[in-house]
Amino acid sequence: MGIACAFVITLAALVAIIGPWIAPHNPQAANGADAWIGSVPGHLLGFDAVGRDLLSRLLAGARSSMLGPLVVVLSSVVFGAVIATVSAWRGGRVDAVISAALDIVFAFPGILLAILATTMLGAGLTAAVISLSIAYTPYLARVLRSAALVERGQPYVAALEVQGASSASICLRHILPNLAPIIVAQATTIFGYAMVDLAAISFLGLGVQPPRPDWGVMVNENQSGVLQGYYQPSLSAGLCIVFVVVAFNILGERLYEQAQVRDR
Numbered sequence: 001m002g003i004a005c006a007f008v009i010t011l012a013a014l015v016a017i018i019g020p021w022i023a024p025h026n027p028q029a030a031n032g033a034d035a036w037i038g039s040v041p042g043h044l045l046g047f048d049a050v051g052r053d054l055l056s057r058l059l060a061g062a063r064s065s066m067l068g069p070l071v072v073v074l075s076s077v078v079f080g081a082v083i084a085t086v087s088a089w090r091g092g093r094v095d096a097v098i099s100a101a102l103d104i105v106f107a108f109p110g111i112l113l114a115i116l117a118t119t120m121l122g123a124g125l126t127a128a129v130i131s132l133s134i135a136y137t138p139y140l141a142r143v144l145r146s147a148a149l150v151e152r153g154q155p156y157v158a159a160l161e162v163q164g165a166s167s168a169s170i171c172l173r174h175i176l177p178n179l180a181p182i183i184v185a186q187a188t189t190i191f192g193y194a195m196v197d198l199a200a201i202s203f204l205g206l207g208v209q210p211p212r213p214d215w216g217v218m219v220n221e222n223q224s225g226v227l228q229g230y231y232q233p234s235l236s237a238g239l240c241i242v243f244v245v246v247a248f249n250i251l252g253e254r255l256y257e258q259a260q261v262r263d264r
Contacts, residue, residue, distance in 0.1 A: 001250060001254070002250070002251055002254040004247075005246075005247040005248070005250045005251040005254075006247075006251060008243055008244065008247040009244065009247050009248060009251065012062060012066060012240075012243075012244045012247075013066065015059060015062040016062040016063045016065070016066035016067065017063075019058075019059035019060050019061075019062045019063055020059070020060045020063060022059060023053075023055070023056035023057075023059045023060050024042070024043075024053065024055065024056055025043075025053040025055075025056040026053075026056065027052060027053065027056040027057040027059075027060040027061070027213045028052065028211045028212075028213070029052060029053075030050040030051050030052050030211075031047075031050075031051035031052075032050060032051050033051060034047040034051035035047060035048070035049055035050055035051045036048075036049065036225055036228070036230045036233075037051075038232065043055070045058070045232065045236060046232060046233075047233075048218070048221060048222050048225075048233040049221055049222050049224065049225055049233065050221075052211075054232070054233055054236060056213075057213040057218060058213075058215070058218070058236060058237065058240060060213040061213035061214045061215050061217070061218060061237070062215070062240070064125065064208050064212065064213070064214045065195065065198070065199065065214055065215040065216065065240070065241070065244075066195075066244075068125055068128070068129050068194070068195075068198045068207075069191045069192075069194035069195040069198060070191070071129050071133070072129055072132045072133050072136060072190070072191075072194040072198075073136075073187045073190050073191045073194060075129075075133035075137075076133055076136040076137045076139070076140050076187070076190060077140060077183060077187050079133075079137045079141075080136075080137045080138075080139075080140030080141040080144060081140070081141075081144055081176060081179070081183060083098060083102070083137070083141045083145075084140070084141045084142075084143075084144035084145040084147075084148050085144070085148050085171050085175060085176060086098070087099065087141075087145050087148075088145050088148030088149045088151075088152050088175075089148070089152060089167060089171060089175075091152075095145075098141075099145075102137075102138040102141055102142060103138075105134065105135065105137070105138045106138040106139070106142070108135060109135070110131075110132050110135030110136060110193075110194075110197055111132075111197045111200060111201065113131045113132070113134065113135045114127070114128045114131040114132050114135070114197060114198075114201050114206075115201065115204070115206060116131070117130065117131035118131075118201065118206040118207070119206070123205065123206045123207065123209060124207070124208075124209065125198070125207055125208050128197075128198055128201045128206065128207050129198070132194055132197055132198065136190050136193070136194065139186070139190065140183075140186050140187070140190065143182065143186055144179055144182065144183065144186075147179050147182050148175060148179060151174075151175045151178050151179065152175070156174065157170060157174070157175070160174065181255065181258065181259035182256070182259045184255055184259075185252050185253075185255035185256035185258075185259050186252070186256070187252075188248055188251050188252035188255055189248065189249060189252030189253070189256070190252075191248045191252075192244075192245040192246075192247075192248035192249045192252065193245075195241065195244060195245050195248070196241070196245055198216065199214075199215055199216030199219070199241050200216065201216070202214050202215075202216030202217045202220070203216045203217070203219050203220045204220075205220065215237040215238075215240050215241050216237075216241070218233065218234070218236075218237035219234050219237045219238050219241075221233075222234040222237075
């Protein structure tokens, strides 16, 4: 199962990289006369609500659908790892203040924070990505803090301190590398959640703006066709999101289980 999920993720990443270049047609070129037409020669998946090639939009839309969650994950990993390490290393009041701050941020649902940000700052991917990065940082920081506290109490840390190693050196060269399996596992899971949230924000019209191709936008643009019996445009984009998110979640669980076995 883990190998199958890794294959799906690798395929999605490749499509996100080269999708716009291998799209057989212009993903934004519309022809109202072709609206809702199904598969025909030269157009494998048919057309969407305004007559744009569906396959081309799926391939081109993979980039924004994957890039946004990637930025959220990288930002959350960097800030979450730094916050968790500092909190575990310093302890005492510093740990108490950081934990309280994380609890406050943790209380706000990520998608709600993103909707508020896009409402105040304007629709677009940037505001949504920044707000979700802030919202997901406590998730990662709380898990890493617990693991960092365990590492902080290991004998090798005391030995390094006796040898005169600096706090920064111990954290960067020893503690954080030992936390890497947990960081990778949590980042993989967070990617799936972030992808769902960003797709939902785009579906609401607050994220990626049409006619730019994006899987969440495509579900929104073609939802009227579902009521008319034209399921393929919305279903295709929705299934792309589902497959990628499920693959990331399952792979994240497998990686986390392996990290726990390694710690034991």
